[in-house]
Amino acid sequence: MKKHNFSAGPSILSEEVFKKASQSVLNLNDSGLSLIEISHRSSDFVKVMEEARNVSLELMELDKNEYTSLFLQGGASTQFLMLAYNFLKNKAGYVNTGTWSVKAIKEAKLFGNVHELASSADRNFNYIPKELDNQESLDYVHITSNNTIFGTQFHHVPKANTDLFADMSSDIFSRKIDYSKFSLIYAGAQKNLGAAGTTLVIIRKSMLEKICRDVPSMLNYKVHFEKDSMFNTPPVFSVYTCLLSLKWLMKNGGIAEIEKKNIEKSKILYDEIDRNSQFKGFANYEDRSIMNVTFNLVDESKKEIFDKLYLESDISGINGHRSVGGYRASIYNAMPIESVQTLVDVMKKFENMI
């Protein structure tokens, strides 16, 4: 039996995506060849790349004349340095909302000055800072839209008076926001999009004229754009799984529909955390993420009992990150509501036993 997979990443994809992806590894579109043995320059794969790039922009309702979409390698972690390499001339502003922001800041400092516009480090990153410091003379402002580890999320796009960049690794395509407020968006595929191995980068084309130094080809956005995201061999399987997920999303009503489901799923879980006397939420109420739900036991000494219960119900991947402890249920786009309900039932059962 398939488990209820709450893993933070790599993570759940829709069953349909798993099936179609495995079929295509054996025989792509009845071509008699595997997806992973054909040339990336073959018309079959060129179509995959083109469609994945187009559908990603369509879902975000971004104008194709204004934006382009790239599938790059090296994970979101490479974007931390790549965006600074290309665009950090003097000083950039960063909002520090946790582990991934800290890593982004560390890499940026190799290329210029970093001005921390706000930070929630004072309370172990359990909230989203609302006030940003003075943004004068910044090359760009960078945020992490959803903090996978701490379970906090920006519910409003912060005001930036320069180009706004966002690491959306764990909440891309999960909710309707005005994506055109951003000049650069990136997301590692393995959270809400596809198999690990590629990173989706959405970039405003005018940014390509703002590259501020000589950048080696593989780290240069303009090179990847000019080569249609095929400067070198792309991670074909990963890009293909992204395309399947994007098409699945489109077929099921796009971002507006999935947002409704995501809000419903997270509400069921948060309501139980708030109701149940044995659990407490980690993230500040108004900053709670609809993708990663962090919670702790009121009495840590009961951990073994709860762990045994959820394992018996075929629940997998809810161990919290070591910097928060407790539990983290990642309920990405592909997570069915039934799995969330199963977790809630286990939490109720646990309360009744205690």
Ligand SMILES: *Cc1c(COP(=O)(O)O)cnc(C)c1O
């Ligand atoms: C997982 C994650 C990353 C790291 O992604 P890699 O693809 O492993 O480099 C970066 N940022 C956020 C918000 C994440 O959730």
